Amino acid sequence: MPRFAGATIKVENVDRIVCHRSFKGNEEYLIKWGGQQAPNCWPYSWHPIYELAGADGLNGSSNNSCLKFVQIYLNSLRKRKRTTPSNEESLKRKNSEPHSYRLSPFERTEIENGASSRASSLFSTHSEESNSSTDVSHETTYNCKLEVEGPYIVAKASIVHPIDTSDFPTTAMLDRARLSSMTIAETKIRAEFIRDLQHIRGAKPIKLVNTHDTTSPPLSFHFVDEYVYGKGVYPPDPDALIGCKNCRPDMGGHCGCEYTKVCECLEYAEVAHAKLTEEEELQWQVADRNGESTLGLPKRFPYSKGTGYLVQSYINSGFPIYECNEKCACGPICKSRVVQKGRHVGLEIFKTRDRGWGLRSTEHLRYGEFIDTYRGEVITDEEATKREDDGDKDKESYLFSLDKHHKDAAYVVDGQYFGGPSRFINHSCDPNCAIYAVSYDKNNTFIYDLAFFAVREIPPGQELTFDYCAGTSPDEFSSSQQEIEVEDDSIPCRCKSANCRKWLWK
Numbered sequence: 001m002p003r004f005a006g007a008t009i010k011v012e013n014v015d016r017i018v019c020h021r022s023f024k025g026n027e028e029y030l031i032k033w034g035g036q037q038a039p040n041c042w043p044y045s046w047h048p049i050y051e052l053a054g055a056d057g058l059n060g061s062s063n064n065s066c067l068k069f070v071q072i073y074l075n076s077l078r079k080r081k082r083t084t085p086s087n088e089e090s091l092k093r094k095n096s097e098p099h100s101y102r103l104s105p106f107e108r109t110e111i112e113n114g115a116s117s118r119a120s121s122l123f124s125t126h127s128e129e130s131n132s133s134t135d136v137s138h139e140t141t142y143n144c145k146l147e148v149e150g151p152y153i154v155a156k157a158s159i160v161h162p163i164d165t166s167d168f169p170t171t172a173m174l175d176r177a178r179l180s181s182m183t184i185a186e187t188k189i190r191a192e193f194i195r196d197l198q199h200i201r202g203a204k205p206i207k208l209v210n211t212h213d214t215t216s217p218p219l220s221f222h223f224v225d226e227y228v229y230g231k232g233v234y235p236p237d238p239d240a241l242i243g244c245k246n247c248r249p250d251m252g253g254h255c256g257c258e259y260t261k262v263c264e265c266l267e268y269a270e271v272a273h274a275k276l277t278e279e280e281e282l283q284w285q286v287a288d289r290n291g292e293s294t295l296g297l298p299k300r301f302p303y304s305k306g307t308g309y310l311v312q313s314y315i316n317s318g319f320p321i322y323e324c325n326e327k328c329a330c331g332p333i334c335k336s337r338v339v340q341k342g343r344h345v346g347l348e349i350f351k352t353r354d355r356g357w358g359l360r361s362t363e364h365l366r367y368g369e370f371i372d373t374y375r376g377e378v379i380t381d382e383e384a385t386k387r388e389d390d391g392d393k394d395k396e397s398y399l400f401s402l403d404k405h406h407k408d409a410a411y412v413v414d415g416q417y418f419g420g421p422s423r424f425i426n427h428s429c430d431p432n433c434a435i436y437a438v439s440y441d442k443n444n445t446f447i448y449d450l451a452f453f454a455v456r457e458i459p460p461g462q463e464l465t466f467d468y469c470a471g472t473s474p475d476e477f478s479s480s481q482q483e484i485e486v487e488d489d490s491i492p493c494r495c496k497s498a499n500c501r502k503w504l505w506k
């Protein structure tokens with residue numbers, strides 16, 4: 001079976017991009033095909049960038065464009081260091097004197113037969129690109145051009161001779177790639193990321209800003225508004241939802257729930273200890289010890305009436321927030337509904353100097369103001385451990401445990417491949433935001449929202465940060481770098497705050 005029909009490349013057939021070059025005014029990318037190989041199909045072929053992105057970007061929706069492969073390749077090209085002496089050597093030679101390249105028997109035959117200039121040849125002499133100032137004179141480069149045959153693009157087996165591609169891309173190919181433009185690809189990658197970003201729900205747009213370089217956040221990541229439930233995870237059952245019945249929309253000057261002793265949604269909410277009688281305090285202590293209901297005791301509403309900002313007691317205690325839900329009798333204007341109404345602040349994903357991408361707000365945020373939720377795939381603890389073990393130790397971590405109510409076997413939210421803008425929030429040991437558990441179903445202790453709130457006044461443009469290890473007791477962290485037991489996956493913290501603990505993870 002040919003791998004692709006017409007000029008549309010099927011993303012599932014692509015294994016990876018191995019190299020690129022400027023060719024006849026185009027940016028071309030060398031695809032290594034994956035999947036089952038047909039006998040007449042060559043495993044590598046060069047393609048102009050528009051074939052990979054889809055013509056005019058129309059085909060380039062996040063799910064079917066091959067740009068994510070191009071992005072991975074370009075990132076690896078940036079990272080690849082020319083450290084070996086032979087690499088350095090070949091680089092110097094290329095720039096200073098004609099480079100003599102050892103031809104394989106097949107290349108020699110092709111050149112002797114004059115076949116190298118045919119469009120369908122696998123190799124062409126570099127003179128095809130003679131108008132480029134980045135030429136590597138006399139170098140023979142790989143140029144597998146496939147032919148169109150009816151609706152298919154195929155390699156002619158008769159002219160394809162096996163060559164050793166085990167060391168692809170060769171040093172010469174990479175040296176040439178480094179000197180070739182990647183501007184069109186980078187522009188298309190950025191456009192594709194922004195296209196995906198525009199689908200995200202929220203009252204104000206989210207922008208992408210990069211004043212450091214030409215890279216974009218990974219296209220392997222997709223924006224989602226809701227959790228994506230993984231294998232083995234029980235999604236919340238809407239039929240199991242219970243609302244408050246004793247509250248009314250016109251209570252409390254039309255703010256829905258008013259009486260904390262009767263609102264069933266506040267059954268497990270933070271108790272207002274100052275308002276407890278001695279007897280109630282004892283009642284609470286027993287209930288708290290046994291994990292029993294505290295219905296009837298005075299609680300605290302999580303949000304201020306009018307502003308909707310998280311109140312100080314919740315900010316300080318980190319107590320779970322219980323919001324009303326669609327089954328509640330209080331109606332949509334109820335003051336116990338903030339996070340469920342979604343993001344209302346404008347945000348900017350921006351490139352930091354030394355911590356990858358970060359997030360900041362385009363407007364002033366008030367103390368206690370809701371920013372956004374953390375979204376991603378909800379996976380089992382087992383799956384999260386597997387992903388951690390499989391991953392590169394230096395790679396970013398986007399795992400967030402839903403362990404507010406269960407220390408063991410809690411679900412985990414993974415924001416690596418799916419998530420919202422808040423997955424770009426970096427850590428600081430002196431943060432301006434904090435994350436809180438927000439539940440709409442008081443009886444479901446496994447799945448709840450993770451919501452970011454400002455815990456300071458935050459001027460527009462200041463990077464948003466939170467403490468990745470909030471809740472870790474100070475004894476577990478040593479303030480002195482020497483005393484810390486550095487583990488394999490320890491990442492140095494670059495928050496630069498005066499009280500920096502030096503390491504990201506314990």
Ligand SMILES: C[S@@+](CC[C@H](N)C(=O)[O-])C[C@H]1O[C@@H](n2cnc3c(N)ncnc32)[C@H](O)[C@@H]1O
Pocket residue numbers: 355356357358395396397398423424425426427428491492493494495504
């Ligand atoms: C949830 S991601 C944050 C977004 C990330 N910067 C990106 O570009 O996608 C967490 C990762 O960001 C990096 N990071 C966040 N805060 C950092 C800090 N204070 N110092 C060093 N690296 C940090 C680490 O690589 C960490 O694993």
